[in-house]
Amino acid sequence: MNPVMENILTRRSIRSYEERQIPAESLDQILLAGTYAPSGRSLQTWKFTAVQNPQVLARINAALREALRTVAAGPGTHPYVVRLKAKAEREDSEFLFHAPTYVIVSNDRENVNALADSAVAMENMMLAAHSLGIGSCWLNHLPGLTRHPVIRGLMAELDIPDHHDIFATLALGWPKNSSPAAGPRKDVIHIIR
Structure with a gap:
């Protein structure tokens, strides 16, 4: 099988990671793959903020908790x-x-293409991670809260531009367990010849 197709067909969302950090070279390659994603009119207005500092990761988690607790349900x-x-x-x-x-x-x-541009960059990064044996999972907590004052404060701390919103986040790490098998694919392909 073509190695690109094999990488696509075997990638899975990983939600359990080993404690050890991924190599700096691997992170560089993953982020580089994101920058090579297509973007509308090739504007490349995205920014990829990678966090590996445990204290900052704990601060992000705490900000998520704080913001979610104030959401009116x-x-x-x-x-x-x-x-x-x-x-x-x-x-x-x-x-x-x-x-x-x-x-x-x-x-x-x-x-106007920010969501689509961010999505294809995420897919590039997830596929690059998988090709390196690194697990990934797309997380949507922060995007849903990107206008919340607590999250805006967090973004300022992380040097994310004020005119930006968060469109996606990605967990990365060495998988703690083997990848699960793919679930059955739905019948969504329709070809008119």
């Missing part, structure tokens, strides 16, 4: 948000899966 609140809010009430809540590396993908909120 009502009858129309999505069940996922309700579960996250309940999880945030626990003192031991961990939203980053104890990943030793965490990448925040932010982008200029005025760029």
Whole structure:
């Protein structure tokens, strides 16, 4: 099988990581892969903020807990948000899966292609990580809270531009367990010839 196709077909979301850090060279390659993703009009307005410092990772997790605890939940609140809010009430809540590396993908909120550009950069980084034997998982906690004052403060601490919003985040690390088998694929392909 073509190695690119094999990499695509065998990549899985990993939610349990070893404590050891990934090599600096591997992180550099993963981030480089993100920069080579296509972007609308080749504007490349994204920024990839990689965090490996344990104290900063703990601060991110604490900011997520704090922000989620203040989210107003009502009858129309999505069940996922309700579960996250309940999880945030626990003192031991961990939203980053104890990943030793965490990448925040932010982008200029005025760029109409910011979400799509960030998404293809994320896929490039996840595929690059998998090709190096490193596990990854796309996390959407921060993007949903990107306008929350606590998260805006965190972004300022992390030197993320004020005109940016967070569009995606990525947990990275050595998988603690073997990758699960792929689930069955849905019948979504329709070809008109």
